Amino acid sequence: MELTEAEFLRCYNVSLYEKPSFTVDLVIFTVRDEQLRVLLVKRAEHPFKDQWALPGGFLDLQCDDSVENCAMRKLVEKIGIRAPYLEQLKTYGSRERDPRGWTATTVYFALMASNSISLEKDQERVRWAPVQGEGVDKALAFDHAHILADAVVRLRSKLEYTHIAVHLLPEAFTLPELQQIYEIILQQPLDKSSFRRRVVQAGMLEEIAGKLRDGSGRPAQLYRFRDYDRKTFFPRSISRYAR
């Protein structure tokens, strides 16, 4: 006789299959001091003790309802605030990537404004490392250098045709500030006029009436991002370089 689904579930042994260890890691980007930076932590435990690594850790099946929840929880633990932008990057899983054996990690990447973070606390074990090319000038634990490179490529690529750069700035920002973010991450100067046309015509920004930001020259108009839910998509990529 066939089992009903309810009967089947009562008898089902969850531990039937050997499972890999499962972790969630984070690539948290910000732009500070005219550099793209990524949050690194020094590992407190073996393996790779005292080496720099991406923040992350094991899933907690009791308190994490989903992988994304887990990523948000770890983000809050590490930097104390919810990131305005969190996106799943990729899952890396193999027998070799961790000396303890078969592991898989789902990596998320987050963007945040540098004014919402503090660089200072515990510089010895937590650091915002500048990104040079597609990595940092430190050796990273596990396959984290490879993961970081993938994240940098994804970030540059998404910058070309979406609005995600606004998440690297505070709520109110000027167009020159936004352009500088693009220039820093894409590592090339952009034409002011073309840049403005592009973002204004995309309709993604809203002037903050009357407010201006001071500097040494003419003050710049403040804008805010119009709709964090809407997906801006530029029909042409921002730089001509082939990828």
Added chain:
Amino acid sequence: MELTEAEFLRCYNVSLYEKPSFTVDLVIFTVRDEQLRVLLVKRAEHPFKDQWALPGGFLDLQCDDSVENCAMRKLVEKIGIRAPYLEQLKTYGSRERDPRGWTATTVYFALMASNSISLEKDQERVRWAPVQGEGVDKALAFDHAHILADAVVRLRSKLEYTHIAVHLLPEAFTLPELQQIYEIILQQPLDKSSFRRRVVQAGMLEEIAGKLRDGSGRPAQLYRFRDYDRKTFFPRSISRYAR
């Protein structure tokens, strides 16, 4: 006294953390009979017994060296050949998605030419279901309808600015055939002249000297994809529709 890394690894208990069940699922696309189709299998076991689902299954820590290896193994098991294109889509993990409890699945999507597959074997339990909109006209097990929708969106999106459609055709194909693939998946007619300019100028194709394909009218020039490793990237998206 501190443990060395070697000592630590000897004592390390891999089962310390409770792990979610981990599976790999596949969204395998092809174009056949002028329709985008996806491979579905009827589940033999509970849960969701006898419902249609994406092919997939548990990771085998013994024989799978990596998640990607596992996806390739399952692909070969299901359709008997290596797919010319396999890309990781996303990882879905939560407590709710499977009645047996906390599970995570890493989903890959594959493209293949319809001439390399057989539609006939075991129609009762394996089927190439036509994709309508962003799904199929069957209820799917687990969160597979949601996963399939994500895969269709990703496929359409990548078609706009990359060359991946060539993987849906046999090695030798004509430009009208390639254009038809785009039209079927993007669900809109494309201008012949613009389409040709686009793919020819991208430099991704190579004429197969002298070979022509017959039809009722003038025979079309055969082409093949120049370099399966190179990344073609169209600087503008192919259709004007905003996403």
Added chain:
DNA sequence: GAAATAGTGTCTATCAGACATTATGGC
């Protein structure tokens, strides 16, 4: 007014869309 920075205007090259025209096969 000079310096500095913000913002605008204009010209041009490029390319997609539209569509007409030519080419080449079968019958």
Added chain:
DNA sequence: GCCATAATGTCTGATAGACACTATTTC
């Protein structure tokens, strides 16, 4: 020659890049 389909040519509109120019602030 006729039909069907492949392939090319041409015109136009949109827009990115380049760069000159104007605007508004501080000193």
